[in-house]
Amino acid sequence: MxxxxxxxxxxxxxxxxxxxxxxxxxxxxxxxxxxxxxxxxxxxxxxxxxxxxxxxxxxxxxxxxxxxxxxxxxxxxxxxxxxxxxxxxxxxxxxHEPVVRREPKGFHDLTIRIGKGVMNAGAEALDTMGFLGHLLVVLARTLVNLFIAPRRIRWAAIVSLMERAGLDAIPIVAITSFFIGAVVGLLGANMLQQFGAEVFAVELIGIAVLREFNIIITAVLLAGRSASSFAAEIGSMKMNQEIDAMRVLGVDPFEALVFPRFAALLLTIPLLTFVATLAGLFGGLAVTWSVLDLGPAFFLQRIIDNVGPTHFWIALSKAPVMAAVIAGIGCRQGLEVGVDVESLGRRVTAAVVHAIFAIIMIDAAFALLYMELDL
Incomplete structure (x- = not known):
């Protein structure tokens, strides 16, 4: 008492x-x-x-x-x-008297910031390698299960994520690609009219849309739409200790959460790239038809004769790499979320920024590679 x-x-x-x-x-x-x-x-x-x-x-x-x-x-x-x-x-x-720490200034503060940046970059690199290794193990295990025990694969989650991350993104991808194709056609028509070569605007539209803009627009939109969604979903589960509960129950979070998102983007990004290609060409066709008075038959015939499908296959070869990077960055940032809401917001922002940066770097690397291969 x-x-x-x-x-x-x-x-x-x-x-x-x-x-x-x-x-x-x-x-x-x-x-x-x-x-x-x-x-x-x-x-x-x-x-x-x-x-x-x-x-x-x-x-x-x-x-x-x-x-x-x-x-x-x-x-x-x-x-x-x-x-x-x-x-x-x-x-x-x-x-006890509190110790007043003198804040570093000038060059001292600069060296501290550089040192922290280098250490953080090293820690991020190690964490990324660990995440990649774990994901590769899960991919190998899934490939084995595909032939031995296909029922162990979470098909329902993969199909649901394909609809959310892929099919639901078709309208925004199509609209954005349409206006990108229209802008490229309008710029090409205005510039080439000065030289009397406005007919070559068709080739400009075809090469720009088929080779670069279709996959770039698709990947950037997926980075802002899907990478942030993956980071927020997994991060919320991390905050609520649902991922810890999975580990206690013997469920691998990579197999239950990361792989379905990875597979969903890998399977849907070629479809989105194809939709972006059609929408971009249609936008360019609308501009050339209205501004240059070049009909659809003439436009499509020049695309077939002078552009060809090679540029589309080059763009499509980048799609699996883009999908893997977007899904991997989004899921990894979600798994790094702490216990507070500030950490969740910071990781969601980092997922979008890192994904877009990686997309630009990968596209530049592919451009250099195909230039060396004369493709």
Missing amino acids: ERPADFKLEPAADRPTVTLSGDWTANQLGEAGRGLADTLDGLSNFALDLRRVRRLDTAGAYAVIRAAGKGFDLSQVHARPETQRLLTLVGEAVT
Whole structure:
């Protein structure tokens, strides 16, 4: 049974004694701490007896120390050993002067930032290699299960994610690619009219859309749409400790969460690239037909004769790499989410930024490779 904190002053000619009793805790302290401080305010030489105190926490210890004053010697308090240790600990914390750290400035601050950046980059590289290795193991295991135990593969999750990440993105991909093709056609027509070669705007549209813009627009839209979604979904599960519960139940999060998203993007990005190609060509066709008065039959015939399908297959060869990078970055950032909402927002933003940066770098690498191969 809890008892409220109380104290009693026992006057004496040489040294009065203040005896504390009850529970000197945060719940039972009440006004006892303030009353003790008022009582001891006019006393210069007194003793404290805490042997009758039943329970004492840091709030009660701080009230006693504050009432006794800074010059009081806590070693002279009559108390049980555990009470004496708590008083000493709180007394040291109260009298401890905070250390003021001088903030680095100028060149010193610059070197610290560079060092932290290098260390963070190294840690990110190691984490990425670990994520990639784990994902490759899951992919190999899934390929084996495809022939041995296909029922172990989560087909329902893959199909559902294909619809959400792929089919639902068709309208935005088609509309964006249409306007990109129209802009390329309009710029090409205006520039080539100066040289009387406006008919070559068809080849410009065909090569730009078939080779670059179809896969770039698709990948960038998926980076903003799917990578952020993957990071947010997995990050929310990480915050709610659902992923920890999976591991406790013996379920591999990579097999249950990462692989279905990886497979969904891998299977749907060729379809989205094809849709983007058709929409981009249609946008260019609309511009050349309305501005240059080049009919659809003429437009398509020049595309077939002078552009050909090679550029489309070159763009399609980039699609699996783009899908793997987008899904991998989104899932990895989701698995790195901490326990707070700020971490979730930071990782979702990082997923989009890293995915778009990786897309541009990969496209540049493919451009250099195909230039060396004369394709």
